[in-house]
Amino acid sequence: MTVRPIRLFGDPVLRSPADPIRPDAVGSQGIRDLVQDLIDTVKEPGRAGVAAPQIGVGVRAFSYNVDGEVGYVLNPEIVEVGGEPELMDEGCLSVPGLSYPTRRSPYAKVRGVDVDGAEVVLEGTGLMAEALQHEVDHLDRTVYVMTLDPDVRRRLLRDIRAQEWFP
Template structure:
């Protein structure tokens, strides 16, 4: 299908919670195809639908050679103590900050046919599951940073050429 452009921090769609997907609704297979094509670009671990301008609850992932998608994901389990992990975001290009994440995460959702999908993992997969689910809830990772780091991140964002 299509590699879609990524919306950047400051775009209102990134600050709005996405709507649940109605399985079987027109255009959902095309959305999934676009998410899959977009996440396959080099250096991408995940793409949420609102990052490509669609306010629906779906994301694709590309972690350790495993590429897939999930519709209507909800985090159903996290484990361990939150740790600060260097994290970046396609919607905040060129910047990365220590972000509090659980070392294990599990999400549950469905595929385009309504079949249950469960994704879980540690490390980068856990980070991606939390990061993309946050996007679908209208939260860009820089808003989850500790206060001093968030101030630093927002100042750096304002100085980026892409922000203006």
């Protein structure tokens, strides 16, 4: 299908909660095409995850590319996180060129469905845990910038305003 352009911080689609995909739409050609676009887009070098809002589609879906494993999940919900949250150096395709320490649980588990409506359970530690939490945050209208400690967030927002890509 298509590698889609990534929407950047400040785009309204990133600030809107993503709508669940209706059960009757899960297997539709439109959703299958969206999944293929998400997979094609996440396969670009340096990408661990892409949420549908990052490509301009306000539905609950994301793709991931972690440790050579590429996949997707529709209507994901975090069902479990574990371990003492720790600071991880985190970046975001919607905030290119910048990364900041972000508090994430070292384990995460997500449940959703695939394009045929079958249950999908994704879980992992390290980068996978970070990606699962990061992408579900996007679907809940949260860009990681907004989760940072206030002093760090102010610094990052200043850095964002100085970026060439920021309007």
